[in-house]
Amino acid sequence: MLSSKFALYIHIPFCVSKCSYCDFCSFVPKEKQVKDYINALKKEIITAGQRVGGRLVTSVYIGGGTPSTLPPNAIVEIMDCVREHFIVLNACSVTIEANPNTFDKNKAKEYMLAGCSRLSLGLQSHSPHILKILNRAHNFDDCEKAIQNALFYNIQDINVDIMLGVPNQTMKDVKETLKRVVKLPITHISAYGLICEPNTPLTRSIEQNKLSLPPEELAVDMYDYTVKFLEKNGFYRYEISNFAKTGYESEHNLNYWKRGSYLGLGLGAHSFLDGTHWQNTENFKEYIKNPTLCQKDIERETIKTAKEETIMLALRTTQGLNIKEYNEMFDGNFLQEYRSVLEKLLKENLIEITNGVIRIKNMYISNSIIAEFF
Ligand SMILES: C[S@@+](CC[C@H](N)C(=O)[O-])C[C@H]1O[C@@H](n2cnc3c(N)ncnc32)[C@H](O)[C@@H]1O
Ligand code: SF4
Structure with a gap:
């Protein structure tokens, strides 16, 4: 139940556009902000390495935001910096998140060179009308192409995110998405029930009755169907929202759930180390100015x-x-x-x-x- 592993989470807070439901720490950046951020992040990695780098890193998760929006070679630079200042297990699992339409062959090659072993793609749905409501700028074909690009460079451990309980989503939409997703050459599926985060465009549309959520009963049916269908197709559930082919459970997430240590690097990143939780500032200017001294909400566990x-x-x-x-x-x-x-x-x-x-x-x-x- 308790993990003795040590994980790194690296946050990239940039996206090509903002999805209607998302309140993650992410925004559409200006070019200079991207440069400043990479420099600040490297500074934080170096200082953190001096403080806690003696531990063996067993998994790395580069999440966001959308890491695949970074300029060429940025991920290699970041991972080189990590390897220089931390002791990273040879067989360390390194996951990177990407949007299907920002993951071309060049990105796949770069991530392979950076040592990424696992890719997580946000598909959300097969249905164009659902992708539109979510303000997603890609389609299912983009997702298929992204997977082919990853496989071409031997990144074979691939997760696809889908969402359930979205306004106007029908059972037919869910069935079609699942049918298509299980045919993809992937190892892992995360199926998230929509959370209506306050002050997002989607939540406002629901509050103003411009859109309505599926009835609770239908949302339950969608989840139950998803669990049964995925299990029938070789993806077994190991956490509420996570399904994997045997042996492909997310090592990084398992460490969270077993209360293992993790160090969050980057804007707004959370950490849990030596019985203490904290979070980096979510204020971009503050982070850029002082990425090594921007921790808040430091709380010792009881x-x-x-x-x-x-x-x-x-x-x-x-x-x-x-x-x-x-x-x-x-x-x-x-x-x-x-x-x-x-x-x-x-x-x-x-x-x-x-x-x-x-x-x-x-x-x-x-x-x-x-x-x-x-
Ligand atoms: C932080 S996002 C990163 C992945 C990438 N940026 C993308 O969206 O494709 C990880 C996943 O969280 C899920 N997610 C984000 N906001 C959500 C919300 N309000 N409710 C349910 N799931 C959400 C989406 O499935 C998304 O793919
Ligand atoms: S791409 Fe991902 S992180 Fe960016 S706004 Fe959309 S859900 Fe949020």
């Missing part, structure tokens, strides 16, 4: 928060929460500590306990089940 986080993260996975491991980790007695909530959830048939492991039975409502523990 036994209570560590327990809560362990329960929350473990119950999101299909592996579940191992009671013996929990008891050893906290020198506690899980069954006694949570007796009343466990009795309630068992009675309502929302969880199961088998061979000393607790699992949630209906992942779709996992948030409300997990909330019962706090």
Whole structure:
């Protein structure tokens, strides 16, 4: 349940355009901002390497934003800087995110040279009308081409993101997207239920009744269908939103869910190291001015928060929460500590306990089940 691994997350906050639903720390940059950012990021990597570089890095995730919008050679420069200042495991998994329409053959070659072993593509949907609502500037063919480009340069571990519960999305749209996606030569699929983030154009359109979300019942059906269809086609669910062919689970995400250490580098990046959480500033100017001294919300974990986080993260996975491991980790007695909530959830048939492991039975409502523990 507890990972001893050490991961790096590198944030690239730039996109070609802003999607209607997205509130990630990302924007459409000016050329000078890109240059300034790469310099600041390298400065942060060097300083971080001096502080904590003695640990063995077991996975790297370059996310965003859209890393594939960076100018040629930037990813090689960034990864060279990482390898110079950190000890990186030879077989380290290096994932990079890309939009299907910003991932051509040159990018694929560059990422291969930078040592990227895994590609994550944001497809979202096969349906043009859904891509339009999401303000996505690509189509399904772009995604197929991007995958071919990656395979050409031997990047074979490929994830595709899709979204469920989008306004105007029908069950037919979901079925068509899934049917097409499982035929792609990929190893991993993330299926995210739309989160209506405040102050995004999509949420405003919903609030103004210009668009409406699919009814809750349909959203549940979409998720259930997705789980069953993907499992039937060789992608097994190992976390609420994540499905993989056997052996292709995301190493980086597994480390998060097992509460392993990770260092976030770049604008707005989160870190968890030596029992402390913090986040880099999300203010671009502030970051560029001082990328090594821009940490905020520094919070030392307590036994209570560590327990809560362990329960929350473990119950999101299909592996579940191992009671013996929990008891050893906290020198506690899980069954006694949570007796009343466990009795309630068992009675309502929302969880199961088998061979000393607790699992949630209906992942779709996992948030409300997990909330019962706090
Ligand atoms: C941070 S994005 C990075 C990938 C890349 N920028 C892209 O969008 O293609 C990772 C994924 O998060 C998902 N996502 C982003 N905002 C979301 C939201 N509000 N609700 C659900 N999923 C979301 C999308 O599926 C997206 O592909
Ligand atoms: S491309 Fe990805 S990060 Fe950029 S705005 Fe769209 S969802 Fe957000």
